[in-house]
Amino acid sequence: MAEEVVAFRTSYYWTIGIRLLPEARGRGxxxxxxxxxxxxxxxxxxxxxxxxxxxxxxxxERRALAGRSGHRLNSPLSGLN
Numbered sequence: 382m383a384e385e386v387v388a389f390r391t392s393y394y395w396t397i398g399i400r401l402l403p404e405a406r407g408r409g410x411x412x413x414x415x416x417x418x419x420x421x422x423x424x425x426x427x428x429x430x431x432x433x434x435x436x437x438x439x440x441x442e443r444r445a446l447a448g449r450s451g452h453r454l455n456s457p458l459s460g461l462n
Contacts, residue, residue, distance in 0.1 A: 394430035395422050399442075412445040 397418060399411050415433065422428050435442040 393426065393428050394432060395426070395428055396432045396434065398434060406441070409445075411442070415446070 397415065399415060401411050405411070419431055422431060433446050435446065437443075
């Protein structure tokens with residue numbers, strides 16, 4: 382699932398998220414899907430930034446985002462509602 386957001390008239394970014402079935406977890410499926418989606422968005426849209434959110438306690442997803450799919454951990458927002 383992805384959502385296009387227009388921050389300024391000259392700046393576009395996407396927020397992406399992923400949900401996996403239990404049997405697909407731990408096999409690199411999510412990290413690969415996110416890598417492919419990021420490549421596609423940069424190649425085919427005027428995007429300048431891509432954000433991915435996850436729960437602070439979801440260490441597997443944070444590990445997948447930060448390491449396997451090439452994202453950089455920017456600023457955790459734990460505790461905010």
